[in-house]
Amino acid sequence: MQTKRTIFPEKGLPYLLVAPQLIVTAVFFLWPAAQAIWTSFRREDPFGLNTTFVGLANYRRLFTNGEWLHSLSLTAVFAVSVTLLSMLTALALALAANRVLRGSRVYTTLLVWPYAVAPVVAGVLWWFLFNPTIGILSYLLSGLGIAWNHRVNGNHAMILVVLAASWKQVSYNFLFFLAALQSVPKSLVEAAAIDGAGPFRRMRDIVLPLISPTTFFLLIVNINYAMFDTFPIIDATTSGGPAGATNILVYKVYADGFLGLNLGSSSAQSVVLMLIVIALTFLQFRYVERKVQY
Amino acid sequence: MRLRTAILAAGIAAIALPAFAQEKVQIQWWHAMGGELGAKLEEIATAFNATQNEYTVVPVYKGSYPETLTAAIAAFRAGEQPAIVQVFEVGTGTMMAAKGAVYPVYKLMADQGEAFDPAGFLGPVVGYYSDTEGNILSMPFNSSTPIMYYNKNAFEKAGLDPEVAPRTWAEVEEFSKKITESGAAKCGFTTGWVSWVQLENLSAIHDRPYGTLENGFGGLGTEFTFAGDVQVKHWENLKRWADEGIFQYGGPVGGNDAPPKFYSGECAIYMNSSASRAGVVNNAKDFEVGFAPLPFYDDVTAEPKNSIIGGATLWVLNGRKDEEYKGAAKFFTYLSQPEVQADWHQFTGYLPITNAAYDLGTSQGYYEKTPGSDVAIKQITRGTPSANSKGIRFGNLAQVRDVIDSEFEALLSGQKSARDALESAVRRGNEILREFEASNG
Numbered sequence: 001m002q003t004k005r006t007i008f009p010e011k012g013l014p015y016l017l018v019a020p021q022l023i024v025t026a027v028f029f030l031w032p033a034a035q036a037i038w039t040s041f042r043r044e045d046p047f048g049l050n051t052t053f054v055g056l057a058n059y060r061r062l063f064t065n066g067e068w069l070h071s072l073s074l075t076a077v078f079a080v081s082v083t084l085l086s087m088l089t090a091l092a093l094a095l096a097a098n099r100v101l102r103g104s105r106v107y108t109t110l111l112v113w114p115y116a117v118a119p120v121v122a123g124v125l126w127w128f129l130f131n132p133t134i135g136i137l138s139y140l141l142s143g144l145g146i147a148w149n150h151r152v153n154g155n156h157a158m159i160l161v162v163l164a165a166s167w168k169q170v171s172y173n174f175l176f177f178l179a180a181l182q183s184v185p186k187s188l189v190e191a192a193a194i195d196g197a198g199p200f201r202r203m204r205d206i207v208l209p210l211i212s213p214t215t216f217f218l219l220i221v222n223i224n225y226a227m228f229d230t231f232p233i234i235d236a237t238t239s240g241g242p243a244g245a246t247n248i249l250v251y252k253v254y255a256d257g258f259l260g261l262n263l264g265s266s267s268a269q270s271v272v273l274m275l276i277v278i279a280l281t282f283l284q285f286r287y288v289e290r291k292v293q294y
Numbered sequence: 295m296r297l298r299t300a301i302l303a304a305g306i307a308a309i310a311l312p313a314f315a316q317e318k319v320q321i322q323w324w325h326a327m328g329g330e331l332g333a334k335l336e337e338i339a340t341a342f343n344a345t346q347n348e349y350t351v352v353p354v355y356k357g358s359y360p361e362t363l364t365a366a367i368a369a370f371r372a373g374e375q376p377a378i379v380q381v382f383e384v385g386t387g388t389m390m391a392a393k394g395a396v397y398p399v400y401k402l403m404a405d406q407g408e409a410f411d412p413a414g415f416l417g418p419v420v421g422y423y424s425d426t427e428g429n430i431l432s433m434p435f436n437s438s439t440p441i442m443y444y445n446k447n448a449f450e451k452a453g454l455d456p457e458v459a460p461r462t463w464a465e466v467e468e469f470s471k472k473i474t475e476s477g478a479a480k481c482g483f484t485t486g487w488v489s490w491v492q493l494e495n496l497s498a499i500h501d502r503p504y505g506t507l508e509n510g511f512g513g514l515g516t517e518f519t520f521a522g523d524v525q526v527k528h529w530e531n532l533k534r535w536a537d538e539g540i541f542q543y544g545g546p547v548g549g550n551d552a553p554p555k556f557y558s559g560e561c562a563i564y565m566n567s568s569a570s571r572a573g574v575v576n577n578a579k580d581f582e583v584g585f586a587p588l589p590f591y592d593d594v595t596a597e598p599k600n601s602i603i604g605g606a607t608l609w610v611l612n613g614r615k616d617e618e619y620k621g622a623a624k625f626f627t628y629l630s631q632p633e634v635q636a637d638w639h640q641f642t643g644y645l646p647i648t649n650a651a652y653d654l655g656t657s658q659g660y661y662e663k664t665p666g667s668d669v670a671i672k673q674i675t676r677g678t679p680s681a682n683s684k685g686i687r688f689g690n691l692a693q694v695r696d697v698i699d700s701e702f703e704a705l706l707s708g709q710k711s712a713r714d715a716l717e718s719a720v721r722r723g724n725e726i727l728r729e730f731e732a733s734n735g
Binding site: 043044045046047048049050052067133151152153154239241242243244255256258259260261262264265 | 360364367370388392393394395543545546547551554560690692693696699700701703704706707709722726729732
C-alpha cells in the first residue's frame with residue numbers, strides 16, 4: 001500500500017500554513033486553559049488584590065462538597081438522558097424519512113429546522129409551553145391530573161431542560177443518521193430479506209452494524225453537547241434551580257465564577273470538567289471504537 | 295512667506311481647536327437600570343452635563359445588577375474600570391472588602407473639596423453604607439425597602455374593607471382565605487425576593503439577629519443565625535400556605551413570576567420593593583392598588599422594628615485620572631440636591647435619600663396627593679433601629695441568597711422541613727462566609 005506524502009522542500013512553509021489554526025487554538029484554548037489551571041491552585045478575592053497559593057485546597061473542597069457531587073450526578077443523568085432521547089428520536093425519524101417515497105425532502109427540511117434555532121430561544125420556547133401559569137402543555141397536563149410546576153418540582157425542571165436540549169439536537173442527529181441509512185447498500189438488505197430475515201432482524205444484523213460509525217461519532221458529539229453547549233438553555237429557563245435540581249457542572253462553573261465571584265473554585269471545577277471530557281473521549285475511542293465495524 | 299506662516303498657523307489651530315472644544319472630561323458611569331428607570335437615569339446625567347461645561351457623565355447600561363458588578367470587576371482586573379459603578383446592596387460586603395479597588399466617597403468628597411454632610415442623609419441609608427467609624431463609603435442613589443401592595447377591588451369582592459390592609463400575618467392568612475374562598479382571586483398573596491423580603495426583612499422587623507457580630511457589621515468573622523424560631527415558624531407557615539393555595543411562589547432571586555400574578559389579578563396581595571410602585575401603578579389597569587407596610591407577627595412583637603433597605607449605591611473605583619474624580623465629586627454634589635433627589639424618588643418609588651428631599655416632597659404636598667408614596671419611608675424610619683434592624687453586611691451575599699432560594703424551593707417541594715431548610719441554608723451560607731473571609735482576610 002502506498003501512502004501519499006507531500007514533502008515540502010522548505011521547512012518554513014508548512015508551519016506558516018498551519019499557523020492560523022495553531023494561533024487560534026493557542027489563544028482561544030491553550031492559554032485560557034492554562035490560566036484556569038493556574039487559578040485553580042490559588043485563592044483570590046474578586047478584584048485580584050489578594051492572592052494566595054493554596055495548592056489543591058480548591059479541589060479537595062470540591063470532592064468533599066455534597067453540592068458538587070450532587071451536580072456531578074445530575075450532569076450524568078442529564079447527559080445520558082439528552083443523548084439517548086435525541087439519538088433514539090433522530091434514528092426513528094431518520095428510518096421513517098428514509099422509507100418515505102414522496103416528499104422526503106420536505107420532511108427532511110422540516111426536521112432540520114430546529115437546528116437553526118438558537119439554544120436560548122429553544123429553551124425559552126419550551127419554558128413557555130410548560131409555564132405553570134400560562135403554558136399550553138401545563139394546561140393539558142393539568143387535565144390529566146398532573147400539576148406541572150418546574151419552579152418548585154425538581155423532576156419537572158429536569159424533564160423540561162432535557163426536552164429542550166434534546167429537541168434542538170434531534171435535527172443534527174437526524175441528518176447524520178439519514179445520510180448513514182442512505183449509504184446502506186440496498187443489495188444487502190434485499191439479500192437478507194430473500195433469506196427470510198424479518199424487518200427487525202434486518203435492522204439488527206445489517207443496518208445497525210453498518211451505521212455504527214455514525215452512531216459512535218454522534219455519541220461523542222452528543223455527550224459533549226449535553227455537557228457543554230446546553231449552558232444557554234439552563235441559563236434561560238431554570239437558572240440551575242429549583243433547589244439546584246438542574247445545576248449541571250457547566251452551569252455551576254458559571255454561577256460560582258461569574259455570579260459568586262469565587263474564581264479559584266470555579267477554575268478548579270472547569271479543570272475537572274475538562275478532565276472528564278478528555279477521559280470520556282479517550283475511553284470512547286479506546287474501547288467503544290473496537291466494537292464498531294467500519 | 296507670510297502666507298505660508300498663516301497657513302501653518304491655521305493648520306495648527308485646526309488640529310488644536312477640536313482638542314480644545316472637546317476638552318470636557320468624560321466620566322464613565324456603569325449602571326443596571328433598564329427600562330423606564332434607565333431613561334430617567336440618563337435624564338439625570340444629561341441634566342448634570344448641561345449645568346456645566348467641564349465634565350460629561352456618560353451612563354452605560356451594563357445589564358442586571360450581578361452583570362454590572364461582574365463587568366466592573368472584570369474591567370478593574372483589566373485596568374479598564376469606569377470611574378463610577380452602581381452596585382446593588384448585596385454587593386456591598388464585597389466592595390467594602392476590596393479596599394485597594396475602591397475610592398471611598400467620604401474621602402473623594404474631602405479630597406476634592408466638595409461639601410458632604412452625612413447627617414443630611416436618611417439614617418438607615420447612611421448606616422447601611424458606612425464603615426465602622428461612620429464614614430460613608432459609597433454614594434446612596436437608589437434605595438428601596440419592601441412594602442405590601444394589594445388589590446382593593448378583590449378585597450371588596452371578598453367582602454373585606456378595601457381601605458384596611460392586613461396588619462399582621464394572621465390577618466394575611468385570614469384575608470387570603472376569604473379572598474380565595476369567595477373566588478375574588480385565585481391566590482391570596484405572592485412575593486418577590488424571598489431571601490430579602492421573607493427572611494432578611496422578616497428578621498429585622500421582628501428584631502431577630504441575622505448573623506453574629508451585629509449582622510456582620512462587626513467583621514468578616516461573622517456567622518449566620520437566621521434559623522431562629524421566628525424564621526422557622528414563618529417558613530413553616532409559607533409552606534402550609536403554599537399547600538393550601540393561598541400563597542404562590544414567584545421564583546428565585548427577584549421572583550420574576552410574582553408581578554404578573556398580581557397584575558393579572560391572580561393574587562390579591564403582593565410584597566415587593568417600594569421601587570416596584572411605578573410598575574405596579576402602570577400595570578394594574580383593571581383594579582385599584584392599596585399600599586401598606588409589611589405584615590408582622592403580633593405574638594412575637596407588639597412594636598415591629600424598621601425594615602431594611604435594598605437597591606443600590608454608586609461606588610467610585612481607583613485608578614482613574616484625578617480630573618475624573620473631580621467631576622465625579624461634582625456630580626455627586628449635584629445628585630444630592632433636594633430637587634434632583636425628590637424628582638428621582640417621586641418618579642421611581644425609591645426612597646428619598648436625603649431629609650431635604652423628603653421635606654421638599656412634603657412641602658410640595660406630594661405625599662398627600664399620592665397615596666401610599668410614604669409607606670416605605672415611614673416603615674424604614676419607624677422606631678429606634680436595633681443592632682438587628684440596622685441592616686446586614688456579609689461578603690458574597692449574592693451567593694448566600696441563591697442558597698436561601700434553593701433551600702426555600704426544597705421546602706416548598708416537600709424535601710425538607712422549614713427547620714432543616716433554614717439550618718442547611720445557615721450551614722451552607724457559613725461555608726461561603728468562611729471562603730470570603732479566607733480570600734479577603
